Amino acid sequence: MKRPVSTPKHSLNRRSLVVGALQLGFAGALAARLRHLQITQADQYRLLAEENRINIRLIAPERGEIYDRNGVFLARNEQSYRITLVKEDAGDVRKLLVQLAQLITLSAEDIERSVLETQRSAPFLPVTIIDRVSWEDIAKVAINAPSLPGITPEVGLSRHYPLGPNFAHIVGYVGPVSDRDLNRSEDPDPLLRIPRFQIGKVGVEAKYEEDLRGRAGAKHVEVNAQGRVMRELERREGNSGRNLQITVDAGLQNYVQARLGEESASAVVMDCNSGDILAIASSPSYDPNKFVRGISFDDYGVLRDNDHRPLASKTVQDAYPPGSTFKMVTALAGLEDGILDPNARVFCPGHLDVSNRKFHCWKTGGHGQVNLEQSLRESCDVFYYDLALKLGIEKISAMATKLGIGVKHNIPMSAETTGLSPNKDWKLINRGSEWVIGDTVNASIGQGFVLSSPLQLAVMTARIASGKNIQARLIKAQAGATITDPKPGSLGLNENNLRFLRRAMYEVSNNRRGTAYGSRIIEQSMRMAGKTGTSQVRNITESERRRGVSKNEELEWNKRDHALFVNFAPFDAPKIAVAVVVEHGGSGSATAAPLARDITLQALYGDQPPLSAYPTKDRDKIKKQQADLRKTLPRLERFQRGRV
Incomplete structure (x- = not known):
């Protein structure tokens, strides 16, 4: 009979200890966890037990602000x-x-x-x-x-x-994100999906949207069953948008806008050496704050139906026949080609016959014998008709492009036009017909197919004044860092030819027979050199010429000629270039030149010019004008940031 095998006591005790230790450890961990849940996190789980939940919400960043060249607020957050x-x-x-x-x-x-x-x-x-x-x-x-x-x-x-309307066409405005805005990107910023989140719609606000917008932050919030926020659990701040500083001088811009008044007009003031745009105004304007708050249908209808088009940024968006301001282009093309002797004379009887058609000079009786300086001074058309026939459209078009006509200058404003510096290929491609000699004659005086914006006219004038390839510039600094552009190089034009052209422009404003003599500057150190322009917007028939061409004031407003003037000053050491266009303003000498003269003086003096700078006959009128304008100009110290 076998005896039972006995188990050693020490073996049994070791196994029991291991099992017991494991059980005790599990029980201890369970107890600690229960204590953590029931005591330490009791409040949190009591809330969760009441159907609370955690939401993640985006935090919209603070939008970058926009200032003028001196730190004046143009767009801020309130x-x-x-x-x-x-x-x-x-x-x-x-x-x-x-x-x-x-x-x-x-x-x-x-x-x-x-x-x-x-x-x-x-x-x-x-x-x-x-x-x-x-x-x-x-x-x-x-x-x-x-x-x-x-x-x-x-x-x-x-x-x-x-500053509301004074900067509406430059800075633009913000508005709610639309479906169209979302569709522009395959993976839009989550911020854009926040209902009624606002982004730049036009102007600098739109062109620099991503820089101004910044990056979103996020917060985790706890809400109860009723949707009420109980507490904020976590918060991650976003990055504010970057501030922008533009080249425009708010004081000058305000003056230009006020001086244009309710005319359908535009003006550009540019630094001749750096290309900085000091003022760029379109009139009439509108209040961008109405768009931020949600403009009413009635208010928008008033803007939309106004025949002076307050919503249009005329300085960059609109293209006009440059009229006689284009004569500098034709003259310079002839001088550079060598076909034009500045002292050679052309007889102007009041018209030139080309291909069985009469091309008329603005002066019915003609100017008689004129050389280049006289032709610019008195704006003789026949001189340029004759020059264009010898020169041809290709050389005129090439010079226009070199001077900035028919070229986009890519400043951050909405809907910038390219304008048009036409040639034979352009007409064949776009009009499906051959270029004819009459097209060249028309183009020589800035009519026909030639189109330019006020900005392009200012660039043209700055390049003539400096002889440099001046590039228009609107952004001065970003996030506090100044944007340094390369110094403009030479245009590669003969300095003697440029010097002759500048002298002829000086005669326009300072010779008694000059078309802008009535708007001259008296102060010797501030004198300007310029060119008037008047561009037709309707055809004048032969029958009308026989009975007498209707005066502008006798026509409906929208059938009157456009008035233009370009200039640079001071003549001896150019600092600024100015271009003014008054839609249907009639005569460039009577309407646009006085505006440009006043704007030029304001820019040069940096404040209200002394009456002694004006012709004696104008001083009483100017004194009253200055007093009236002072009442409308805002006090900029209220909007001064002080440091950018």
């Missing part, structure tokens, strides 16, 4: 109150909005728009119901928050343009 709604926390959105409308003023349109925006947006994104509300309305909503799930009163930032 604190404003708004009321937002988060769909996933709100339940019946329409019912909730109707309830909210009993507390604050909320139109039926606001309700419908908000409902539509919540349907189009992600359920966790806040939708702005109403912006720029009063503190009293914010307080009403805050007090009634428990009965308004998903609705939150907030403090945010709204864009404001302190």
Whole structure:
């Protein structure tokens, strides 16, 4: 009989100890975890037990601000109150909005728009119901928050343009993101999906949108079952947009805008040496702040239907026949080619017969014998008709391009036109017909197919004044760092030819027979050299010429000639170039030249010019004009930042 095998006691005890230790460790860990859950995190789980949840919400960055060359605010951010709604926390959105409308003023349109925006947006994104509300309305909503799930009163930032219409065409404005804006990118910034988030729509605001916008931040918030935010758990700040400083001088810009008044006109002032744009104004203008807040249908209709087109940035967007201001191009092309002797004379009987057609000079009786200087001074057309026949369109077109006509200058303003410096190939491709000799004759005096913007005319004048390849520049600094552009190189033109052309332009303004003599500058150190221009917008028939051409003042406004003037000053050491275009203004000498003279003096003096700079006959008129303008000009010290 076998005896049972006994188990050693020490073996049994070791196994028991191991098992016991494991059981004890598990029990201890469980107890510690229970203590952590029940005591340490009791509040958090009590909230979660009440159906609380965590939402992630984007934090819109502060938009970069825009200043003038001296640090004056042009676009800034202002604190404003708004009321937002988060769909996933709100339940019946329409019912909730109707309830909210009993507390604050909320139109039926606001309700419908908000409902539509919540349907189009992600359920966790806040939708702005109403912006720029009063503190009293914010307080009403805050007090009634428990009965308004998903609705939150907030403090945010709204864009404001302190100088309003004076910089509307340059700075532009911001507005809500549209479907079109979203479709421009395959992977749009999440910020753009926030309902009613605002981005740049036109002008510098649009061209530098990504730099000005910045990057979004995010916050994790805990909300209860009613959609009320209980606490903020985590916050990551975004990056503010970068500030911009433009080359424009706010004081000069304000003056130019005021001086243009309600004319349908434009003016550009440019530094002849750096290309900095010191002023670039279109008139009439509009208040960009209305677009930020949401312009009414009636207000927009007034702007849209105005025949002076306040919404158009005429300085860069519109292209006009440059008229006689283009004669410098034709003259310089002839001088550079060697075909034109500046002392040679051409007889002007008042017209030139070309291919069985009469091309008329503006002076019916003609100018008689004229050389180059006299032809520019008195703006004889026949001299340039004759020169163009010898020169040909290709050389004229090439010189126009060299001087900046028919070329985009790529400044950050909306809808910049290319203009047109036509040649034979252009007409064949775009009009499907051969170039004819009459086209060349018309082009020689800036009519026919030739088109230029006021900006291009300013660039042309700056290049003639300096002999350098001046490039237009609108941005001076970004995020505090000055943008340094390469120094402009030479145009490669003969300096003697340029010197002769500048002297002829001086005669336009300072010789008694010059077309702009009436708008001369008396102060010797400030004297300008310029050129008048008048461009036709209608055909004058032979029958009208026989009975007498109608005067501009006898015609409907939109059938009158455009008035143009370009100049640089001071003549001996050019600092600025100016171009002025007055739509349907009639005569360049009577309408555009006085405007350009006043703008030139304001730019050179940096403040109100002394009356002694003006002709004696004009001083009483100028004194009253200056007094009237002072009443309309804003005091810039109110908008001075001090440091950029």
